[in-house]
Amino acid sequence: MWQAKAYPVALAITRSSGTNAQGMRQQGCVQCGDCATGCNVGAKNSVDMNYLPLAWQHGVSMFITALAERIAEFIVIDPDHSMLFQEELGPRGRQEPGQNP
Numbered sequence: 210m211w212q213a214k215a216y217p218v219a220l221a222i223t224r225s226s227g228t229n230a231q232g233m234r235q236q237g238c239v240q241c242g243d244c245a246t247g248c249n250v251g252a253k254n255s256v257d258m259n260y261l262p263l264a265w266q267h268g269v270s271m272f273i274t275a276l277a278e279r280i281a282e283f284i285v286i287d288p289d290h291s292m293l294f295q296e297e298l299g300p301r302g303r304q305e306p307g308q309n310p
Contacts, residue, residue: 225237237252
């Protein structure tokens with residue numbers, strides 16, 4: 210007989226209907242079991258319900274159908290002084306020195 214203990218998994222879902230921390234109205238989970246293919250009722254705490262509204266509230270400009278000419282990764286070194294390090298990413302992402310592009 211299996212002797213392991215089972216614990217609830219921390220899921221990124223909204224348990225009850227209401228407004229989330231970013232001001233987005235979300236339906237509570239109805240336990241339909243379709244989590245793997247996408248939430249049918251909007252209870253999943255996905256990017257469109259959290260990060261995008263949070264970015265919008267902080268003044269981020271968002272564009273659709275835009276062509277990116279380059280992608281750069283920014284890493285905050287010291288948040289108190291807003292020092293940033295920029296690393297250019299090639300067409301195949303991060304590349305080590307001496308690596309063929």
